[in-house]
Amino acid sequence: MKRVFLLIALLYSSQLLYAQQTVESIRKQATAAAQQQDFSGAIQTLEQGLEQYPDNIDLLKDEAYIAFISRDYQRSIKIGKSLTGRDDADVQSYQILGMAYKAIAAYKDADKMYKAALKKFPKSGVLYSEYGDMYTQYNNKREAINQWEKGIAADPSYSGNYYYACKYYADNNNIFWSNIYGEIFINIETLTKRTTEIKTVLLNNYKGLFNNKANIEELKNNGNDFEKAVASSMLAVMENESGDISPEMITAFRARFLLNWSNTNANNYPYKLFDLQLKLMRDGMFDAYNQWLFGQAINKNKYDNWVYTHDEEMQSFTQYQRNVLFKMPPEQYYGRM
Structure with missing residues (x-):
């Protein structure tokens, strides 16, 4: 009897596996x-698949997305609305519908949908990111940054909200938060076109910082407690920088800041980004890290020469970066939400 039940169980499992593989093959064919x-x-491939597997959520999501990229927005919206009305709707279901709404500037519908989505998935960084993007299209940047800040607080390991927040603060002359969010972004998303873009933003921020301390002084006087503490350490070690900006100049300033920070407020405001920088400094990789952050954006030839003459140092940093995943803890949100 046990063998009979075992055989039935094996047959059932193999049928499920076959069905799953069949759905997967349909998806691969449609994607190709x-x-x-x-x-x-x-x-057409997906529609045929749905005849065999009615209401399969993966096939429906693929159809909604392919309809979106082919600019058949009404079809995408129709499928997306049916998906988000289901109990098993996931984050992707809302993402696809949101993209279709934004494509036709149906912002009221998108707003209603994102609110419902975030009620169901309050920790989804990607939904906050795309909700903020909707507000930029709606020309409401103030509400956009509110959504990105909420996304950083809710899902600190998702890179997208740091990316948008960094650019927003740079555009609004807030070097402090643009620098912090930009560097966190680069450590989470290390090898994309957006990484290169944000490295340039950070470099421009440091150029502005060395030329004008007003933003940091304002935060020291009127910021929240974390902003005041960090700004105080920055101002305490800021010197009159002269000459062309270089990775060495930025590294020296950042090293002075870290030493001051570790002796003053590090215990009061634990922050993973500063902990990473301190570790790299202790382990002899801080120069390589700063070259990686700023070198190419300043002068590619000089950066390539530095890498050539500091091969072992750069290899140690690169190996560390590959092996250690950078994640911000949720309890270390000190932003302006």
Whole structure:
């Protein structure tokens, strides 16, 4: 009898595996067609798959997304609305519908949808990120940064909100938060086009910082407790920097700041970003880290020469970066939400 039950269980498991593989093969076929710009063929493949597997959420999400990228927004919205009305709707279901709404500037519908989505998934950084993006399209940047800050607080390991917040604060002359969020972003998302973009933003921020301390002085006087503490340490070690900016100049300033910070407020305001910098300094990788952050943006030839003449140092840093995943703890949010 036990053997009979075992055989039934094995047969059932193999049937589930076959069904799953069949759905996966349908998705792969549709994706391949879409990659060749054969959107109608991709949709047809998914529709045929749905005849075999009615209401399969993965097939429906693929169809909604392919409809979106083929600019059949009404079809995408129709499928997306049916998906988000289901009990098993996931974050992706809301993402796809949100993209379609934004594509046709249906901001009221998108706003209603994002609110419902975040009520269901309050810790989803990607939903906050895309909700903020909706507000930028709606030309409401103040509400956009509110959503990105909420996303950073709710899901500190998701990179997108740091990316948008860094650019927002740079555009609004808030070097302090642009620098902090930008560097966190780069440590989470280390090898994309956005990484290169934000490295340039950080470099421009430091140029502005060395030329004008007003932003930091304002935070020292009127910021929240964390802002006051960090600004005080920055101002305490800031010197009259002269000459062309270089990785060495930035590194020296940042090292002075870290030493001051570790002796004053590090215990009062634990912060993973500063902990990372201190560790790299203790382990002899801080120069390589700052070259990686700023070197190419300042002068690629000089950066390449530095890497060539400091091969062992750069390899140690690169190996560390590959092996250690950077994550911000949720309890270390000190922003302006």
